[in-house]
Amino acid sequence: MPEDWSRALAVVAHPDDLEYGCAAAIAAWTDAGREVTYVLATRGEAGIDTLEPEKCGPLREQEQRASAAVVGVDTVEFLGHKDGVIEYGTALRRDIAAAIRRHRPELVITLNHRDTWGGVHWNTPDHVAVGRATLDAASDAGNRWIFPELVEQGLEPWNGVKWVAVAGSVQPTHAVDATPGLERSVRSLLEHRTYIEVLTSEDPETYCRTFLTGNAQAVAERFGGKPAVAFELFSR
Template sequence: MPQQLDPLPDDWERALAVVAHPDDLEYGCAAAVAAWTDAGREVTYLMVTRGEAGIDTLDPARAARVREREQRDSAAVVGVTAVEFLDHPDGVVEYGTALRRDIAAAIRRHRPELLITLNPEDTWGGTYWNTPDHRAVGRAVLDAAGDAGNRWIFPDTEAKPWNGVRWVAVAGSDAPTHAVDVTGTLERGVQSLTRHRAYIEALTGEDPETYARNLLEGFARETAERFADRLAVPFRLYPR
């Protein structure tokens, strides 16, 4: 029997999801976001880039507009109305104090108890090399959780320090520890990813909804084997 996953804690009210690109959350955890917003929790999205380098057939300026629109549409499907962009350059995001400061400032503004980000490790499943943007942003989120609460680090941000982050949940981890039941919200996760139509059509010749459904239902069924046969989204949870 594979090691079973624990339910993600649900005694929180506000979450901030910080990822590198439009679509990162839809590939990982939008169905979980739908479950949270259905329960009355507040979730805000923060994109470090606009994904302008992600569609080979579109020049960056046009791609940025398309991907921002698709991200806002996809967020709305799962009950998220607040979507922000930091405008770091897509494909060349640099880990460092500038990125940590921007994320810490957002944490201080939104005052989340839960932070969500994407796999910061070198690989996906030990097989596929992760992108530099994912690695940089994921690591910066983990570090900024502490930065945000320290009044001597980045003291010039507009909002006051916030030391209320209780967990950082990493989606797409090779070593998940917890999961969220998405039995009732998986369909909205599929529809949320489908909203990234321009991106998916440039990525594959498959119908976007078929592509999204096969991918996300497959992930959820795989996680169910470690979560009492319930369709679920896995996370690696770092308590603070």
């Protein structure tokens, strides 16, 4: 992965998306003094069948903030789109472009934007919409004539995004050594305990450790034998 950057913005659909996808890399980056900010399209309020959205949303937001803190991320923003029915379009692109202009990152991170996970599992519409909108918004943010109302709000164009890194891609091109941040990535995912305890009957820590370690090891063969977090990197 490129190292000549100081600020990153991670844009995903739901609480836990980054923890399942790339928190070990984020821990390594913040350890190195880089600034990483999280932007989530939703609060994940539709993610737990046994918990009404009005109760679920605030709880998952709280868990996400705690989870981010474990890997050194202090700023977590929520865009307020409705969980489960995010629509790709100009409204979503505008919100993400505004976030890019606010935070002025060189690196933008998102999650798999393709229809499937390796042709085996169908991706969710939320992931697809947010991932694709993020790739587009990286360009939108630098063009003053797209969403000119953002300039009126004091958000000047930012054309400084050099790369968009897609976590969870089945076509990875780059990787980050997961070893330094792996333990914290486990603790970070564990902060989503309410969600995890509904998702699996397995011990939560065992579940998190097995999942994240397995993913990192699966990448190792392709990237020099080291456990890693893989990304598909798009240059701009």
